Amino acid sequence: MPVLVPEPHDPVCFRKDGKRLDGRDVDEPRPFSCEVGVIKNAQGSAVVRHGGNLIYAAVYGPREVHPRHLAKPDRGILRVYYRMATFSVHDRKSPAPNRRDNEISKVIREAIEPVLFLEAYPDSQIEVFIQIMAADGGTRCASTTAASLALADAGIPMRSMIVGIAAGKAQDKVILDLGDKEDKVGQADVPAVVVMKDKSISLLQFDGEMSLEEMKLSFKYILKGAEVIYKKQLEALKGKYETIRVNAKKESEEYQKSVKETSQKKPQSLLDTIVSKKTEEIKDTKKPKEDEKVQKSKKEQKKETKKGTKKSKKVTKKKTEEKAQKTNETIENAPQKDSEKGGKTK
């Protein structure tokens, strides 16, 4: 049954032990997780789960501006579309963009613009589409965080990452990262966007009543909470590539091991076989050659004897002896040389 008359919220925001209703401390942000590259057709995309919020962001561009008259000749333009799904809130939300949607789109655009180099893209536009799938308080802050992740994933140059987080006041206590109930019941709400490079602030809204000291304390909390979320942003951006790198390193190590094993095994086995084979071959093949040489030398001797010179006989004999010795040496050396070459087969 739809609730026609909403019940007034219970104003209690703290437990008896001093903690908040969901068990958090005063300066503790809600559980946060994010992922990058979730939408395939977008140039860059991200999904953020911040407490009960589920937010998708997609980035397209830089690309041509339509209608053309919106294009600026000296710099690019950034367009942000903040839209809530019909099922994201308790009562059905009309899908048509209303005043609140347009205002939040503008606010987020102005929070992102200072970290982009829009002057590098004249005559073009960068578009950021933010879709709220589930809303649980603080969607504008979570949307900025998601948009920043999507822009970084798309490879658009940025000065710094940005993080959105809210502080506020409920039951006279300053608290960080308000949930839906605390947002409605509480006395004040300070959504802020922090540029993480120099801890400057690019969005600050304020609604309610606070003393100056309470304001200072809320800024302290905001910076503390932003640091926690920033770390998770970096993990998401790097993690996408680090896991692949680790797996690839393992794979290449395995490959190198296998290469080493084969390179160590192969030459040894080849050497053994080649040496044994070659020695046999040499014994078979080179002996007849010697015989031939001896025969040749005999022929020469005969020729020389015909000429009738005794000295030449002695010289030729010596030569043949030397040749024989040399051939013997070569036979001995042969297998070693082959091994040095690395075992090439014929």
Add this chain to the structure above:
Amino acid sequence: MEIVESIETPTREIVTPGMVISTDPELIPGRGAVREKNNEIISLFVGLKEIRGKYINVVPLNGLYNPQLGDKIIGRVIAKTPVKYLLNINSKYLGILKPLDAFKRNTRNRGYGKSVGSYRVKDDDLMQKLKMGDLLICKVLSGDRLNEPELTSLGQDLGQIKEGLIVNVPPPKIPRIIGKKGSMITLLKNQLHCKVFVAQNGRILIQGGKNYKNERLLIDAIHKIEEEAHTSGLTDRIKNYIIKEKKKRGIE
């Protein structure tokens, strides 16, 4: 072998936008880096940090294609005007292809030809030769940040594509697909016997003819390179992958 490994792929750190990558006053911020206060050089991209001589660069892992003079790219005809073709070149702008840069002028066959509708079309009407959706390999004649790049399809390797498959990858990953001194692309060509043309705008043309199994494996290998583009020792791993997959899929 090991020496080549170390030169080709030093282990490089992954950095994120706004991260301080150096405080050395002598280094000059190159691509993807900017000097801020207190000599801090910060990164602008999610990318790989790299120091080359005096310069410190960040090589982005994703991004758009920026047309540069002399690049060979693959474009698709998406619009026509009476005097020029407009091509989608995977960039911020459309590429302009004027008919005189697209076809060789044949001076002989001039004169009146068939009639189209209420007016006559000359035989050499160059604006009728390409249709919507035609793919062309082009070269960039002029490219800067402000004007639409002008293209030509006259020259070696250039012209209309008649057959083949096109695979899309992010343009910053193209250098990895080519490899150092073309090592990766020659590996792919030698192993898989396909014609491969890698265009600078992130489109890869594959012509395998009848050996479609090789084409499939080549596409898988390209996607593997795309995924692991930021890792070291890639060429060896791809070689191993192709040899394994060949056995699995029964490719000779």
